[in-house]
Amino acid sequence: MGKGYKGVPCVYCLERKAGTADHVIARKFFPADKRDDLPKVAACAECNNVKSRLEHALTAIMPFGAQHADADQALAMAEPRLTKNRKLHANLAAGVAYSIRSINGGPWQTEMTVPVDHADIEKLCWFIVKGLAHHHWQVALGPEHSVRASFLSEAGRQRFDPFFAGAARAKVKQDFGNGVFAYEGVQAQDCPELTLWKMSIYGAEVGGDKRAKGKRSSMIYGISAPKAWLATEMLMSILGQ
Template sequence: MAGKGYKGKTCAYCGIDGISSTADHVIARAFFLLEDRAHLPQVPACSDCNSKKSALEVYVSAILPIASRHEDADKFQRDFVRKRIENNAKLQRDLRLDDPPQMVNIGGLIRPMHPIRIDAVKITGLMHMILQGLFYFHFGRPLSGDYYPDVLMLHNDAQAAFVASMSPYLDGGENREVNLGRGSFAYRYVRSPAYPDVTLWNFFWHNGVPLHGSDGIGANHWWGVTRPRTETVAREKIKQARGSSSEQFE
């Protein structure tokens, strides 16, 4: 979907100025039921980034709703998931849907399950782009080149330490919660008051799609963080050191 207001702008994903050619839905319409597709976040995107993101969306939109906890989960699976998988032979092979069930330890209980073998690289790649797109949508510009987006899933016992490590930069910062499509995609963020490119996010698909690793321990949401690159931190430390040296001789 192209719009005059989105052409010739800075691409929200690659950050190249004046290159955008279209409006991109940060969270693709394919993730929502027809009645929930109004007023979704859009940002300017170049054709290359738009194509790259679209390819990831085709894959992810076919698999995440399989484990949906949405109030209309049955409708998602009936009207969208089955059709997308049935019409995509390669996806059927990649998911290995014909494999026999495996016994999996889920919270201490051994249960037979048909594990869906997902491509973590594709899902993570899409989540990176969504993080970049939402940063642009909310703050009106792309993430600075001195910073990078990171997306991860954390076990419950690791989350407290992770949040504590970020708290000194985020205390008192702007924060917001957004729910799209009645839980089809929800997120919240906190933005550093001192470092505007430093942000922390939570992302939830379909009211918290549960994902489990081989250890049986899972998580139901993603964490997103935008933080300075290693060379940016080093550069700032050098500046601070030079400033301290200059003060000593004044």
């Protein structure tokens, strides 16, 4: 661990001192040969443990919905993890379902779906928003800031996407692991703590959202903003759509 990651404030909570360097998107999401140069930030033990528990479950479940170029490799990584975690394996097996689906008018095909907790994905992406904002732009997000990550309905995406095309203080676009984790971020010109993100993990599609029944999304949207900023409430409300 580099000296710059120890004894400084934890990027995730800003309350405790960091004792480790945390990969913003966990190394275990990636094949062994694609784990270089992943973003890292300073983290305390408490935040690192909470984030690790989320990652442990999601790295075993999300590969079943992988749509990126190395989807088969991701699924092969998930199988031994499930073998070691009997409880997770049993819960996953109990929730497996099959349906018939046509994509964009193509041939009807049998499709398997597995249960995944939206809240777990969105909580993990809450950590990721904080980590990426600090990694790219040294933005420290504490109690005086609102941070949220969420899947969006089509109506929400139509309102959110135009922000990525406008003028900005800074923009970033990355793809790690040939589609394992891809993201795009913008930082507002007049408010550095206002950052907007859209992210995908394995390109996996997630459905079952009560706000958009029958719809699926492979993109998670995130935002950070000062609570006192006038537009914060409006922007946060978009993530509720």
